[in-house]
Amino acid sequence: MTEILTPRLLLRRWTEDDLAPMAEINADPEVMRWIGDGSVRDLEQTAEDIERWEEEWDEEGFGLFAVELLASGELAGFAGLSVPDFLPEVLPDIEISWRLGRSFWGQGYASEAAHAVLEFALQDRGLDRVVGICRAGNTASENVMRKLGMTPERETVHPEYGYPLQVHAIDLTEYSG
Numbered sequence: 001m002t003e004i005l006t007p008r009l010l011l012r013r014w015t016e017d018d019l020a021p022m023a024e025i026n027a028d029p030e031v032m033r034w035i036g037d038g039s040v041r042d043l044e045q046t047a048e049d050i051e052r053w054e055e056e057w058d059e060e061g062f063g064l065f066a067v068e069l070l071a072s073g074e075l076a077g078f079a080g081l082s083v084p085d086f087l088p089e090v091l092p093d094i095e096i097s098w099r100l101g102r103s104f105w106g107q108g109y110a111s112e113a114a115h116a117v118l119e120f121a122l123q124d125r126g127l128d129r130v131v132g133i134c135r136a137g138n139t140a141s142e143n144v145m146r147k148l149g150m151t152p153e154r155e156t157v158h159p160e161y162g163y164p165l166q167v168h169a170i171d172l173t174e175y176s177g
Contacts, residue, residue: 002057004065004116009109011065011079011116013057014050018066021075022046025101034138035099037161056082062125067100067113076104079113081121084133089156090167093131096121098144105140111147118148122175129171136164149174 004011025031026041026049041049057063064080077100084095096117098110121127132150134141135158150168158165 002065004120005070006112006116008070009076009113009116010068010070011113012068014054014066018075019043019047019050021101022050022066022077025075025077025099028102030102031099034135034141053078053080053082062094062121064097065113065117067098067109069104069109076100076109076113079110079117081117081125081127081130084131087133087156087159087165087167090131090133093129093169094121094127096130096132096148098141110140110144114144114148118170118175122172127172129169132168134166134168136166138166142166142168 002013023041023043023046026046029040032038032040053064060083062081064078064082067076067079068074069076077098079098081094081096084090084093096114098114100110118130121130131153132145136155145168148170150170152166153169154167156165156167157163
């Protein structure tokens, strides 16, 4: 089983116990406003998401980790890697992403988890390059990408929803660990 320990977090595969807290995160309109069409997701949709994330682990050898706080055992959200099928123009690049519950914002957890995922991508999984994609105006995600050493690469438009997207990237030669 793939797990990553950071000073404050455990990044691990998903369990049944993660469904309810992840569904609670996905049900928060403030969390979801930058994602997809901005709609919240219910328990059934979240179960389908987790199933899809686990399948990606099996198919690709990487995926989205459940992010657990070491101090409390609480599920904070996710961070990990995925194939950004929704934006074919960036393929075959792999995307790094994260989503944390609002009560976990502003404490450095997203950056801590994302750093661990980036190291996993470049060193453990041997990826040469990783992209980060966010909706224009999502300054919190842009700040995490900047902390990772990612640089803005291009602006584009979401093919389904039509809003502007920012694509950031980093490759192995730029990564300082």
